[in-house]
Amino acid sequence: MAFLDNSGDIILDAVLTDTGRFRLAKGDGSFKIVKFALGDDEINYGSYNKSHPSASAYYDLEILQTPVLEAFTNNTSTMKSKLISIPRTNLLYLPVMKLSGPTESETSGSGQFDGSFTVLTNLATAGDSNNNGILDSKDGWVGTGSPAIKGVMNGYEPFTGVGSYIRIDQGLDTGEIANTYTIDADLNETQYIIEMDNRFGSIVSIGQSVAAKSANVSYIDDDNIASYYLSKNTDPEFIVDVSDASTIAGPRGTSLRFKIQASTDLATSTYLFEQLGTTGYTLKGNAATVQSLRYIDSIIKVTGATTGYSISIPVRFARKV
Amino acid sequence: MATTYKTFLNNDITSTKTLLHEAIPLTGALVSGTYGTFPNGDNIKNYAHGMFQSIYDYPYLSSSANHIFDLTVGYSGITGAKSALSSSSNIQNSKKINMYNQMAQVLMGYDQNGNILPFDRDGNITGGGEKMLDAVFINFGRLLGKDELKKGSFSLTLGTGSYASANNSRIVIQDTNAQNDFRVNSPAGEYGILSCSSGASGTPSCGLIFYQAGIAVVSSSVFQQTTVGGILNSTSGSKAGAGYVDFGNTAGAASIRQVMSGSAISGSCDDFRHRIYNMSFNNTTELNSTIHFCRINHNDYNYSANPTYLSSSKIVVKNNTQDAPVSYITTVGLYSADNELLAVAKLSEPLKKDPTNEMTVRVRLDY
Numbered sequence: 184m185a186f187l188d189n190s191g192d193i194i195l196d197a198v199l200t201d202t203g204r205f206r207l208a209k210g211d212g213s214f215k216i217v218k219f220a221l222g223d224d225e226i227n228y229g230s231y232n233k234s235h236p237s238a239s240a241y242y243d244l245e246i247l248q249t250p251v252l253e254a255f256t257n258n259t260s261t262m263k264s265k266l267i268s269i270p271r272t273n274l275l276y277l278p279v280m281k282l283s284g285p286t287e288s289e290t291s292g293s294g295q296f297d298g299s300f301t302v303l304t305n306l307a308t309a310g311d312s313n314n315n316g317i318l319d320s321k322d323g324w325v326g327t328g329s330p331a332i333k334g335v336m337n338g339y340e341p342f343t344g345v346g347s348y349i350r351i352d353q354g355l356d357t358g359e360i361a362n363t364y365t366i367d368a369d370l371n372e373t374q375y376i377i378e379m380d381n382r383f384g385s386i387v388s389i390g391q392s393v394a395a396k397s398a399n400v401s402y403i404d405d406d407n408i409a410s411y412y413l414s415k416n417t418d419p420e421f422i423v424d425v426s427d428a429s430t431i432a433g434p435r436g437t438s439l440r441f442k443i444q445a446s447t448d449l450a451t452s453t454y455l456f457e458q459l460g461t462t463g464y465t466l467k468g469n470a471a472t473v474q475s476l477r478y479i480d481s482i483i484k485v486t487g488a489t490t491g492y493s494i495s496i497p498v499r500f501a502r503k504v
Numbered sequence: 505m506a507t508t509y510k511t512f513l514n515n516d517i518t519s520t521k522t523l524l525h526e527a528i529p530l531t532g533a534l535v536s537g538t539y540g541t542f543p544n545g546d547n548i549k550n551y552a553h554g555m556f557q558s559i560y561d562y563p564y565l566s567s568s569a570n571h572i573f574d575l576t577v578g579y580s581g582i583t584g585a586k587s588a589l590s591s592s593s594n595i596q597n598s599k600k601i602n603m604y605n606q607m608a609q610v611l612m613g614y615d616q617n618g619n620i621l622p623f624d625r626d627g628n629i630t631g632g633g634e635k636m637l638d639a640v641f642i643n644f645g646r647l648l649g650k651d652e653l654k655k656g657s658f659s660l661t662l663g664t665g666s667y668a669s670a671n672n673s674r675i676v677i678q679d680t681n682a683q684n685d686f687r688v689n690s691p692a693g694e695y696g697i698l699s700c701s702s703g704a705s706g707t708p709s710c711g712l713i714f715y716q717a718g719i720a721v722v723s724s725s726v727f728q729q730t731t732v733g734g735i736l737n738s739t740s741g742s743k744a745g746a747g748y749v750d751f752g753n754t755a756g757a758a759s760i761r762q763v764m765s766g767s768a769i770s771g772s773c774d775d776f777r778h779r780i781y782n783m784s785f786n787n788t789t790e791l792n793s794t795i796h797f798c799r800i801n802h803n804d805y806n807y808s809a810n811p812t813y814l815s816s817s818k819i820v821v822k823n824n825t826q827d828a829p830v831s832y833i834t835t836v837g838l839y840s841a842d843n844e845l846l847a848v849a850k851l852s853e854p855l856k857k858d859p860t861n862e863m864t865v866r867v868r869l870d871y
Contacts, residue, residue: 189852193855197836197848198849199869202845203847216517216839218511218838218839219798223834225834229812243830246854247853249854267808277813278817487809493809
């Protein structure tokens with residue numbers, strides 16, 4: 184997209200998104216605009232110069248000169264960062280979301296979890312009771328030797344064993360405020376939106392067997408992006424208060440925890456791997472042999488429905504060659 | 505409670521309709537000779553069925569070509585209003601009748617007995633009067649005509665000189681004052697009367713223009729002198745002594761009526777194109793718009809979820825709690841009830857938002 188002409192009056196470039204046109208074409212009344220939000224995708228607040236020698240009128244000089252791109256029609260490519268309404272004006276800290284890994288202790292230290300996840304998509308890759316695959320006894324931990332590799336999930340049978348899962352903690356990530364303080368109620372996130380490519384998998388809880396639960400898809404858009412809306416009240420299997428160790432340094436809010444179940448397309452076929460993925464990825468399996476894998480790299484986006492803060496998690500879907 | 509969405513109230517959304525006009529000038533050179541030797545220009549498409557001819561703005565085999573208009577001719581075979589040109593010995597006689605009848609039934613409709621009405625010269629169908637029984641039809645493509653032609657904007661200049669110097673003398677055909685004087689008794693919508701504003705004897709009517717259909721009907725009388733039932737005066741480039749413009753491509757050989765009866769439709773269209781000096785009109789696009797007033801109050805949207813807004817959870821635009829929060833708006837997203845982004849609007853420059861200001865952003869979506 185080109186930049187908008189910013190030499191004269193302020194103009195507004197408005198377009199329907201692909202989802203908007205899709206719903207309009209359906210003609211079933213699903214195209215109805217009922218609310219708005221504001222975004223600041225292009226703004227780098229790092230350019231806000233609070234020490235400008237010419238005083239406060241010049242603090243945001245660079246920000247106000249930021250050129251703005253024309254509107255994208257792809258609904259998932261814009262409004263990445265939203266503005267927030269909070270009646271109070273005296274806030275100095277706002278909550279963030281932070282990946283806390285399979286467990287907090289695994290997010291630091293050499294050879295530990297590196298912030299990305301791998302989902303093993305079929306039985307031959309994940310392994311069975313004879314330990315022919317990558318996982319050790321299907322519980323999700325990879326390799327029994329040292330260093331262990333964390334963040335590998337059993338996407339074929341996610342409800343078997345505790346295994347790795349994605350954990351995102353929310354709160355004030357600052358050492359200025361002790362984590363024993365309770366986060367303000369209006370900054371405590373109670374609803375999360377998870378967006379992921381529906382062709383690759385779906386969201387499930389971390390519980391085992393009877394405690395397991397698949398999240399309900401709220402909507403799948405024209406780009407196959409599925410949206411899941413999870414609420415602390417209705418989905419306690421996914422959202423809990425942070426009561427244990429966390430990567431959030433200060434006061435903590437809630438924690439979102441989930442696993443990924445591989446789609447049947449990925450479990451039963453190499454078609455999507457050939458279309459969208461590549462080869463050359465290896466993992467050392469429990470059988471101590473290096474497994475060569477096909478893989479597809481994707482992103483799972485998690486957004487706090489209340490605070491608007493979002494985090495993108497890289498996820499690799501892998502299948503034995 | 506922190507929020508990111510604000511719901512529109514009933515008085516925040518309104519709708520409006522606006523008409524957008526474009527001026528469409530067409531030069532005669534484009535339709536006769538720019539892309540090849542007349543009459544076989546690369547932008548002229550003839551069909552095996554031979555019932556009409558399509559004119560493009562570029563060689564039509566190119567994907568860059570745009571369809572401008574179609575040309576065809578016809579004469580009436582309607583019982584009780586049969587054209588004198590109709591004869592079974594004519595080339596493509598039935599096709600010419602079919603073309604006239606097709607255009608007449610679509611544009612003029614039927615009488616109370618279900619008979620096709622012929623084109624009426626003044627639009628007063630019930631009052632009887634003179635009919636146009638042989639005519640040239642100019643069907644503008646929707647690409648140019650859009651929703652409708654603008655009333656009072658049509659102008660067609662035709663050469664009435666000799667065949668070799670067709671444009672040495674000219675007549676101008678217009679729908680003068682049609683914005684104030686048009687007819688609504690057509691099943692195809694509104695239409696105006698075309699009249700000859702120069703080169704004729706007075707300002708006689710010589711055709712009809714159907715605005716929503718985007719079709720101009722030009723009577724063959726525009727190339728005939730008044731002495732033989734046409735509209736041209738005795739000095740308007742007509743064939744000396746014969747009462748008509750030497751329309752055919754064999755100099756002096758034929759009037760338009762002789763060509764229409766003696767030549768194929770494509771040949772008649774070629775000869776008509778040869779005499780188009782220029783043509784212009786304004787089209788009309790009807791824009792239905794919904795306007796969303798995004799009202800941003802003083803305590804709305806003063807914070808941001810932008811990752812650069814925080815450093816170790818601390819707001820980077822504030823030094824202490826007394827500082828006012830500030831954010832910058834670049835985008836307005838319009839959402840459905842289930843939080844799907846349906847439309848997006850971008851501001852050409854960031855707007856500063858802090859607790860000391862309020863604003864209303866007006867987002868207009870055209871359909």
